[in-house]
Amino acid sequence: MTSTPNATAPSPSDVPDVVAHEIAVEQAHVDRVHRELAKATERANSVEAEGLARGRTDRTGDVRDEEMTGLFERDALVFAAARRRHDIENQFEGLVFGRLDLETPSAGGSATRPTPDSSLTRSAADDPTRPTRDGSATGSAVDGARRSSAADREIRYIGRLGVRDDDYEPLVVDWRAPAAAAFYRATPVEPMGVIRRRVLRCRSERVVGVEDDLMVPEAPDDLVIVGDGALMAALTRSRGTRMRDIVATIQRHQDEAIRAPSRGVTEITGGPGTGKTVVALHRAAYLLYSERRRFESGGILVVGPSAAYTAYIERVLPSLGEESVALRALGDLVDGMTATRVDAPEVAAVKGAPAIRRVLGRLAAATPDGAPTRFRSFVAGHAITLDEAALRRLRSVVLRGTVHNLATEAARAALREAAWATVHGGDREAFRDAWDASMDVDTFMADWWPQLDPREVLLRLADTETAYAASRGVLAHEEAAAVARSYADALESGAWTVADVALVDDLAARLGPVQEAAAEEREFWEIEELDGYAAQWESSRSPGRGGGSVPEPGAVRTPLEARERLLDGRITPPSSYAHILVDEAQDLSPMQWRMVGRRGRGASWTVVGDAAQASWPDAAQAGQARLDAYGRRGRPAAQTGPEVRRFHMDTNYRNAREIFDYARDVILPVVPDADIPLAVRETGVEPEVRELSPDVAADVDRAVKHLLPQVEGAVAVITPVRHERLVERAAAAGGWPDRVVVADPLSTKGLEYDATVVVDPDRITAESPGGARILYVVLTRAAHRMTVLREANPAR
Numbered sequence: 109m110t111s112t113p114n115a116t117a118p119s120p121s122d123v124p125d126v127v128a129h130e131i132a133v134e135q136a137h138v139d140r141v142h143r144e145l146a147k148a149t150e151r152a153n154s155v156e157a158e159g160l161a162r163g164r165t166d167r168t169g170d171v172r173d174e175e176m177t178g179l180f181e182r183d184a185l186v187f188a189a190a191r192r193r194h195d196i197e198n199q200f201e202g203l204v205f206g207r208l209d210l211e212t213p214s215a216g217g218s219a220t221r222p223t224p225d226s227s228l229t230r231s232a233a234d235d236p237t238r239p240t241r242d243g244s245a246t247g248s249a250v251d252g253a254r255r256s257s258a259a260d261r262e263i264r265y266i267g268r269l270g271v272r273d274d275d276y277e278p279l280v281v282d283w284r285a286p287a288a289a290a291f292y293r294a295t296p297v298e299p300m301g302v303i304r305r306r307v308l309r310c311r312s313e314r315v316v317g318v319e320d321d322l323m324v325p326e327a328p329d330d331l332v333i334v335g336d337g338a339l340m341a342a343l344t345r346s347r348g349t350r351m352r353d354i355v356a357t358i359q360r361h362q363d364e365a366i367r368a369p370s371r372g373v374t375e376i377t378g379g380p381g382t383g384k385t386v387v388a389l390h391r392a393a394y395l396l397y398s399e400r401r402r403f404e405s406g407g408i409l410v411v412g413p414s415a416a417y418t419a420y421i422e423r424v425l426p427s428l429g430e431e432s433v434a435l436r437a438l439g440d441l442v443d444g445m446t447a448t449r450v451d452a453p454e455v456a457a458v459k460g461a462p463a464i465r466r467v468l469g470r471l472a473a474a475t476p477d478g479a480p481t482r483f484r485s486f487v488a489g490h491a492i493t494l495d496e497a498a499l500r501r502l503r504s505v506v507l508r509g510t511v512h513n514l515a516t517e518a519a520r521a522a523l524r525e526a527a528w529a530t531v532h533g534g535d536r537e538a539f540r541d542a543w544d545a546s547m548d549v550d551t552f553m554a555d556w557w558p559q560l561d562p563r564e565v566l567l568r569l570a571d572t573e574t575a576y577a578a579s580r581g582v583l584a585h586e587e588a589a590a591v592a593r594s595y596a597d598a599l600e601s602g603a604w605t606v607a608d609v610a611l612v613d614d615l616a617a618r619l620g621p622v623q624e625a626a627a628e629e630r631e632f633w634e635i636e637e638l639d640g641y642a643a644q645w646e647s648s649r650s651p652g653r654g655g656g657s658v659p660e661p662g663a664v665r666t667p668l669e670a671r672e673r674l675l676d677g678r679i680t681p682p683s684s685y686a687h688i689l690v691d692e693a694q695d696l697s698p699m700q701w702r703m704v705g706r707r708g709r710g711a712s713w714t715v716v717g718d719a720a721q722a723s724w725p726d727a728a729q730a731g732q733a734r735l736d737a738y739g740r741r742g743r744p745a746a747q748t749g750p751e752v753r754r755f756h757m758d759t760n761y762r763n764a765r766e767i768f769d770y771a772r773d774v775i776l777p778v779v780p781d782a783d784i785p786l787a788v789r790e791t792g793v794e795p796e797v798r799e800l801s802p803d804v805a806a807d808v809d810r811a812v813k814h815l816l817p818q819v820e821g822a823v824a825v826i827t828p829v830r831h832e833r834l835v836e837r838a839a840a841a842g843g844w845p846d847r848v849v850v851a852d853p854l855s856t857k858g859l860e861y862d863a864t865v866v867v868d869p870d871r872i873t874a875e876s877p878g879g880a881r882i883l884y885v886v887l888t889r890a891a892h893r894m895t896v897l898r899e900a901n902p903a904r
């Protein structure tokens with residue numbers, strides 16, 4: 109978006125002076141804002157706890173002045189804290205980033221409409237800080253020509269938070285306030301009273317540039333228009349290792365999604381690089397602002413595909429002054445468990461599909477490992493015997509009414525009643541007392557009805573016979589065998605896979621939370637259990653097991669260590685959230701949707717995705733699970749689902765057009781209806797396609813070194829597993845700088861780099877669960893440059 113040429117555009121020879129002057133003008137205002145902010149931060153720091161409490165008010169209604177002061181101090185405090193906690197100074201463009209020059213509603217002759225929140229605006233003539241041409245902030249020095257035309261205008265500054273002066277007059281309007289909407293929504297076709305929109309480029313507290321957009325056909329004489337437009341400047345710059353906020357350059361269609369109402373479901377779709385993620389994150393900040401009480405106390409959860417993704421986006425919300433959002437990767441969603449591996453595609457498909465729930469149901473209801481198959485004891489002088497069938501019956505009756513881990517007392521009572529039924533005659537009360545005091549019963553119960561950790565229950569599938577039995581009639585023989593092998597791998601490597609997390613969550617819901625044993629009991633049975641683990645592991649191993657993923661070098665563990673790592677920490681019941689934001693939603697398996705849904709009963713949702721980038725193969729199955737997670741079942745029969753509003757993004761802001769064209773040609777033959785956005789930026793440099801020689805490491809090293817001088821920011825070498833070792837060797841030998849990373853295809857989801865080297869694209873397609881769709885993801889990660897290294901003969 110570039111500025112419209114007009115009568116007030118300076119001549120080329122004047123440009124540096126004019127720009128310097130305009131920068132000085134803005135600097136004066138920014139300095140004043142920072143002085144006020146420093147005062148407010150000091151005030152807020154001195155009453156930190158009180159300040160936070162004071163700020164807890166719902167901003168949807170009218171806000172009184174004294175409340176506003178509390179809010180401002182709270183915001184100042186949170187903002188300062190965010191800046192302290194994270195080194196975000198260089199990640200964002202400054203506290204004040206925008207300025208609107210607006211027609212006042214009273215000014216005649218223009219199509220101005222009143223702004224939505226005029227209480228937060230002031231006219232330029234009223235502004236005692238209105239800068240002069242030399243940038244000083246005294247109203248008395250303003251020259252006459254400016255005064256006469258400026259009197260009809262309002263100046264409104266937009267920033268990351270609202271800042272007021274000592275008289276509570278607004279110096280900056282929070283970007284999320286209704287009064288800031290015109291900054292994002294005004295266009296020359298619908299100017300909304302805006303004459304000039306100005307973006308201030310700042311480095312920390314210094315204004316380093318201004319970029320203007322003129323919204324009316326002709327600007328007033330005293331209003332200078334400079335710059336080439338802020339959006340292009342933002343898009344051409346180098347990408348760091350962290351995503352940046354886009355608060356200064358949010359586009360109108362993005363703003364509509366950001367400010368959509370919170371209730372129900374908001375779905376944001378669009379092709380690669382269309383800003384879906386960044387828009388969703390700004391939406392989280394907007395929801396916190398517009399309904400702070402609800403969302404700060406109820407919580408907002410952002411779910412992304414990987415830990416690399418959460419690390420990539422983690423600074424966006426703090427840079428907007430918002431700290432209270434939980435960011436979780438799918439492999440981290442269950443408290444007490446972290447996944448560090450992924451399954452082979454065919455195993456991930458079995459673990460992610462709804463059918464596995466029947467297998468888990470059987471495991472949860474099965475007699476625990478090592479449980480006795482017969483009860484025999486003397487109680488109150490009676491010889492009691494309950495055989496295996498009776499015990500099995502009892503177990504299933506007890507589990508009909510409750511979950512295993514909460515049913516110990518019920519099971520003990522049911523056992524007692526079954527025992528009493530075998531007694532002919534006697535005193536029932538005396539029997540009950542003797543039963544309750546019986547050590548035999550205590551010992552039996554500890555083994556027959558132990559507390560069950562869902563992870564241990566899942567690991568029973570490492571035993572092939574157990575896996576076959578639990579999956580009879582549900583999984584094919586070879587599927588059950590592959591699942592068993594994957595848990596044997598887990599017991600060898602000590603690491604869970606991302607798909608396992610959803611299965612543990614399902615089992616945790618079936619079994620209920622593990623009840624803490626009293627300290628003295630705990631010491632005793634923990635030792636017993638560990639002995640049991642080792643024995644079980646040894647007995648479950650058989651020759652030829654453990655194929656698939658190889659433990660990391662140096663990570664060979666004893667069976668006991670590996671099992672301890674798998675069972676480290678405690679699985680706690682899921683937290684629940686008021687709003688859930690799911691990114692890369694096209695990749696969630698049905699089991700993962702169920703896991704996310706457990707955290708959002710009654711939540712509103714923002715769901716972001718692009719079907720053409722999907723790694724989960726069965727879209728219909730996942731779609732149903734997604735609807736279930738939204739809470740369709742909880743609705744009256746007449747309603748088919750929650751309110752869903754949809755936003756579609758169709759401009760690719762990431763990839764240079766040349767790079768995206770290459771990716772488009774890969775995906776269209778495979779997914780003819782792929783959502784293809786329009787790439788708005790050109791570099792004039794086509795992707796470089798080279799042939800791989802037998803010396804892959806040398807090829808990769810050459811490609812990296814060729815790219816490094818061309819870009820300032822991050823470079824990724826994206827490689828299939830087959831070439832991973834060679835690429836790592838090249839990295840070690842080549843002395844690549846830190847800004848070069850080696851990544852596997854799946855872990856690049858949602859990320860971006862200045863440049864990429866894509867190694868062996870055909871192999872990436874062959875190895876990936878989503879095939880060409882994953883290659884499409886890989887080919888759309890580079891903003892400025894891409895080199896593709898292809899096999900000369902892919903069939904080899």
Ligand SMILES: Nc1ncnc2c1ncn2[C@@H]1O[C@H](COP(=O)(O)OP(=O)(O)OP(=O)(O)O)[C@@H](O)[C@H]1O
Binds near residue numbers: 888
């Ligand atoms: N209005 C904007 N101003 C500046 N940069 C923008 C704007 N919108 C998007 N971008 C940039 O475009 C890039 C792509 O955005 P983002 O990662 O959110 O896209 P996406 O749709 O989630 O992509 P994908 O689906 O491929 O992961 C980011 O660098 C983002 O900052």
